Amino acid sequence: MMLDTVARATSTPELNQPWRELGLKEDEYQRIREILGRRPTSSELAMYSVMWSEHCSYKSSKVHLRQFGEKAPKSDALLVGIGENAGVVDVGQGYAVTFKVESHNHPSFIEPYQGAATGVGGIVRDILTMGARPIAILDPLRFGPADAADTKRVLPGVIAGIGGYGNCIGVPTVGGEVIFDDSYSGNPLVNALCVGVMKHEDIKLAKASGAGNLVVLFGAKTGGDGIGGVSVLASETFDDKKATKRPAVQVGDPFTEKVLIECSLEIFKEDLVVGIQDLGGAGLSCATSELASAGTGGMHVELDRVPLRDANLSPEEILMSESQERMCAVVPPEKVERFMELCKKWDVVATVIGQVTSGKHLEITWHGELIVDVPPRTVAHDGPVYNRPFTRPSWQGELVANGAENLPRPRSESALADAILTLISSPNISDKSWITSQYDKYVQGNTIAAGPCDAAVIRIDESTFLGVAVATDCNGRFCKLDPYEGTQLALAESFRNVAVTGAKPLAITNCLNFGSPEDAGVMWQFAESVRALADGALEMGLPVTGGNVSFYNQTGAVAILPTPVIGVLGVIDDVRKAIPYKFSGVKELILLGETFEEFSGGEWAHLQGHLGGLPPRVDLKREMILAQFMHAQRDFISAAHDLSDGGLAVALIEMLLHSQMGAKISIHGDPFTQLFSESTGRILLAVNPEDSNYLVGKATDAGITTTRLGESGGENLEISGVLSMSMLHIREANQGTIPALFTA
Amino acid sequence: MRVGVVTFPGTLDDHDAARAVRFAGGEALSLWHGDSDLQGVAGVILPGGFSYGDYLRCGAIARFSPIMSAIIPAAEKGLPVLGICNGFQVLCESHLLPGALTRNSELHFLCRDQEIEIVNNESAWTSDFSNGERIIIPLKNGEGSFQCDDRTLNELESNNRVIARYVGLNPNGSRNSIAGITNARGNVVGVMPHPEHAVDPLTGPTADGLAFFTSLMKTRI
Amino acid sequence: MAKVIVDVVLKDEILDPQGDAISRALPRMGFTFSPTSVRQGKSFIITLDHEPGSDELSEIEKAAATLLSNPVIESFSIRVEN
Amino acid sequence: MAKVIVDVVLKDEILDPQGDAISRALPRMGFTFSPTSVRQGKSFIITLDHEPGSDELSEIEKAAATLLSNPVIESFSIRVEN
Ligand SMILES: Nc1ncnc2c1ncn2[C@@H]1O[C@H](COP(=O)(O)OP(=O)(O)O)[C@@H](O)[C@H]1O
Numbered sequence A: 001m002m003l004d005t006v007a008r009a010t011s012t013p014e015l016n017q018p019w020r021e022l023g024l025k026e027d028e029y030q031r032i033r034e035i036l037g038r039r040p041t042s043s044e045l046a047m048y049s050v051m052w053s054e055h056c057s058y059k060s061s062k063v064h065l066r067q068f069g070e071k072a073p074k075s076d077a078l079l080v081g082i083g084e085n086a087g088v089v090d091v092g093q094g095y096a097v098t099f100k101v102e103s104h105n106h107p108s109f110i111e112p113y114q115g116a117a118t119g120v121g122g123i124v125r126d127i128l129t130m131g132a133r134p135i136a137i138l139d140p141l142r143f144g145p146a147d148a149a150d151t152k153r154v155l156p157g158v159i160a161g162i163g164g165y166g167n168c169i170g171v172p173t174v175g176g177e178v179i180f181d182d183s184y185s186g187n188p189l190v191n192a193l194c195v196g197v198m199k200h201e202d203i204k205l206a207k208a209s210g211a212g213n214l215v216v217l218f219g220a221k222t223g224g225d226g227i228g229g230v231s232v233l234a235s236e237t238f239d240d241k242k243a244t245k246r247p248a249v250q251v252g253d254p255f256t257e258k259v260l261i262e263c264s265l266e267i268f269k270e271d272l273v274v275g276i277q278d279l280g281g282a283g284l285s286c287a288t289s290e291l292a293s294a295g296t297g298g299m300h301v302e303l304d305r306v307p308l309r310d311a312n313l314s315p316e317e318i319l320m321s322e323s324q325e326r327m328c329a330v331v332p333p334e335k336v337e338r339f340m341e342l343c344k345k346w347d348v349v350a351t352v353i354g355q356v357t358s359g360k361h362l363e364i365t366w367h368g369e370l371i372v373d374v375p376p377r378t379v380a381h382d383g384p385v386y387n388r389p390f391t392r393p394s395w396q397g398e399l400v401a402n403g404a405e406n407l408p409r410p411r412s413e414s415a416l417a418d419a420i421l422t423l424i425s426s427p428n429i430s431d432k433s434w435i436t437s438q439y440d441k442y443v444q445g446n447t448i449a450a451g452p453c454d455a456a457v458i459r460i461d462e463s464t465f466l467g468v469a470v471a472t473d474c475n476g477r478f479c480k481l482d483p484y485e486g487t488q489l490a491l492a493e494s495f496r497n498v499a500v501t502g503a504k505p506l507a508i509t510n511c512l513n514f515g516s517p518e519d520a521g522v523m524w525q526f527a528e529s530v531r532a533l534a535d536g537a538l539e540m541g542l543p544v545t546g547g548n549v550s551f552y553n554q555t556g557a558v559a560i561l562p563t564p565v566i567g568v569l570g571v572i573d574d575v576r577k578a579i580p581y582k583f584s585g586v587k588e589l590i591l592l593g594e595t596f597e598e599f600s601g602g603e604w605a606h607l608q609g610h611l612g613g614l615p616p617r618v619d620l621k622r623e624m625i626l627a628q629f630m631h632a633q634r635d636f637i638s639a640a641h642d643l644s645d646g647g648l649a650v651a652l653i654e655m656l657l658h659s660q661m662g663a664k665i666s667i668h669g670d671p672f673t674q675l676f677s678e679s680t681g682r683i684l685l686a687v688n689p690e691d692s693n694y695l696v697g698k699a700t701d702a703g704i705t706t707t708r709l710g711e712s713g714g715e716n717l718e719i720s721g722v723l724s725m726s727m728l729h730i731r732e733a734n735q736g737t738i739p740a741l742f743t744a
Numbered sequence B: 001m002r003v004g005v006v007t008f009p010g011t012l013d014d015h016d017a018a019r020a021v022r023f024a025g026g027e028a029l030s031l032w033h034g035d036s037d038l039q040g041v042a043g044v045i046l047p048g049g050f051s052y053g054d055y056l057r058c059g060a061i062a063r064f065s066p067i068m069s070a071i072i073p074a075a076e077k078g079l080p081v082l083g084i085c086n087g088f089q090v091l092c093e094s095h096l097l098p099g100a101l102t103r104n105s106e107l108h109f110l111c112r113d114q115e116i117e118i119v120n121n122e123s124a125w126t127s128d129f130s131n132g133e134r135i136i137i138p139l140k141n142g143e144g145s146f147q148c149d150d151r152t153l154n155e156l157e158s159n160n161r162v163i164a165r166y167v168g169l170n171p172n173g174s175r176n177s178i179a180g181i182t183n184a185r186g187n188v189v190g191v192m193p194h195p196e197h198a199v200d201p202l203t204g205p206t207a208d209g210l211a212f213f214t215s216l217m218k219t220r221i
Numbered sequence C, D: 001m002a003k004v005i006v007d008v009v010l011k012d013e014i015l016d017p018q019g020d021a022i023s024r025a026l027p028r029m030g031f032t033f034s035p036t037s038v039r040q041g042k043s044f045i046i047t048l049d050h051e052p053g054s055d056e057l058s059e060i061e062k063a064a065a066t067l068l069s070n071p072v073i074e075s076f077s078i079r080v081e082n
């Protein structure tokens, strides 16, 4: 096939191009022609089409995401904000921490193991790119019903893939979520969050500046991974059905990533790069155009220098390839020799593929012929922006009118006990250690707390005991009932999970998983969700440091529950003071916060097959008061656990199971409400009996409602006048479910 | 006492092993897979991880590295060597220890706090335990099932070369619940669970693993 | 008695990091034969106490296509040994 | 061009949990053929751009015996395909 050079594009302006097959709209194609003043070459068309895709350009979400900047609270902690690969916050003592979540939903549905594995690989490289050592992974996951045949295919593969990659690169997987719901049947969610740590002076940015600096590609060789549709460009004519079939499935090589991490960190330590970018979605197209666009604009790349795994790749395919475990660095010429030495030490393939120029264009040649000549900003940053229509769906009113508060409630001792057993053995609530035990939580030797617990706690300095706490959360049912409240509830819960460790919450990240933006109802959910998060972040004084948007999560016309996963990161000055999740010995159990009749969207209602009504009311100010209290009183709290899915019944049982304890408590008012309500802003504490008066006094001073529940001890859960159940029985019910469903 | 900690590409627990040596009062010296100079260390630790990606078989490619060609003859002459997890696999592949580590019987990676019983406190790496002592340290691997033929198993058992066994449910299908073994001389030890992750209760389940490293400090070479 | 062997290999276009690692290890270990590629596959050795009939073989083929291989990234072939 | 295939199998006396898991899964998935055993092996497909000479084959055999298989638990065989 004839090479489509810039010269050829100029001389054959009317050549028919497969822009539609590549997902471009007619007006988008026309805009490209206007920008270039000619038709694009096939390589340029490939670059624009993929960089202007929803995934890379955020064309439907941009207008909403702007609120994170516009409403941003003043934060001294924010060192690098939205726009870079991941945001960076100051955690003190000269340390900076970066964290971000990303989705790999669709690939994980097609090939669960590799989809999840490469999802982890991708987010870890984003963190590494900032100059940081990756120190923890969290994996918020959503699957179809636990007993569905396809869940048996998807879940074990996803878990093995996350473990297979994370364990092998030596980053502990320490938290996340596993939630089952019908709406995810044909569209599981595989989100991955990574946390990294660095010194302030080691922060790296993705920009190519300084004419004469060299562009170096390093890591794995480039193969035909993930270029699917673009291969039409490599065929004789784009309607030639013989187009080479390229694998849409990317395969991860965690060993190469591990070596890339160590090699990159040594390169950073010697200050050998002026800019760096990982190769993720859209591969070299994205890396070169973003680096150039964020710099001074000029870059020259000799594409034929790219080391290939498959010698038959066309230039268009090389530009598009999503082969994993690759990075692109901008290196001053005098430092390139040392750069290459370090790559050699780690046996990492590294190749100079071009240089920064003083011009304004990104020029790419293939064996000396010019095939790309574009202003890089137009590719990377000035993509289309859509103001998509959004309207509250017509069914929303009916949905919220039908609250779970009206369902018949269990009243008798046996009915309440049954409800408890059903709840704690249900797939969403039941023990997940079959899953978490497939993850290495000990590697790096800094794990203070890892799932199952509210937030993972990781030490970042061995001598000062500085550390961070991280959690992710989202109840998609709450978000369906009210995307605004639901999103703030997710923020509140994630925040509270960090707060119960005694950490000071510092920053927010998010992964917004929604259906099709072309559906006005879904777009409304999205718009409400972003508005809620921006408002909530402002109210709490926490910056949103980055995130990810995943649209088109639906099966046919049916969208998933709106699932804005919110991650919160906090700092702990001394991890030895982190409040644990389990305790030993006899403790007094105290509930902080108020309980209302709030069941809609909750776990109990879900088990009745009910979804309707309004979610619990959220009060972010109260959450902040609770957090301040937890931090201030951490020396007097033996253990703490936040109340969420399944209310007090579940929180209490989880805490007792982990502490291998029973308890004798009493509750006042309607037992069902006390046990199953999912009112937010509540925390269960275990405290030494001699400290309880003091603590209750302090809480009252802070305006926090307290309820003294009773004491731990014994082998039963006794709720006086209500029920008594054996903890052994409870444990069996809680632990049996997941292994029974998923053991091969 | 200077103890070498080997780093292969893909090694993960080298920092933890070095930390454990320091906690035990020793000095940790990093040894690079591509070097063949042992720099006069008094003992060597092969830490856990996925050396060379563990592609092919765990430990198979690491065995042929320059550092192993220095370690193998030194170990045969009595240098104390401790292989943890992947290090144990490398020792088996190098034939310094018999048997092999294969896929866990449950077929997936397993990370948990594991109780083991020290059944031989005469090796260079277990002398600071008492016989029959039960400890809890992390177990984390996908291929930790100790396998060998009956003759080898007999030899190990009758010569008191099993140093530790899993207590309770066998976590991975290892023959005779073997968690660790030693060579005939007692200087080379392989153990599947991770003592280096149990030297500080802040970050591990216990500090029970420390005695592996203090044992070496007391060993007369 | 017969053995039905199902050989499963990664499709050519799928990255095989294990095979690549072996390719790289060979020269380091002093082997001089130089393959254009090394790929790692799996095999399943199914032992039967009789010669398999054509019904059985087609069942095995179905098992190979569903349980034993992952059609998204792998292909398989079947051979019978006596 | 030729392919030299090294087939590696676990020795009979060594436990093969993967093979056992497949044996157990087959009837659950509705397959009716009943093997006396299923064992999982590995294969290495070495592609050469020429017919291998006898020197090369003996080198490959050496690689199979040292690197590609572990004699403690595995045995191997070699076949050549054109
Ligand atoms: N939902 C969101 N909230 C905040 N920032 C977002 C969100 N989605 C994307 N971003 C930001 O937009 C930028 C581009 O994102 P993305 O293209 O996913 O980055 P990358 O290619 O490095 O993964 C990043 O800085 C990212 O943090």
Ligand SMILES: [Mg+2]
Pocket: A085, A126, A129, A278, A280
């Ligand atoms: Mg990035």
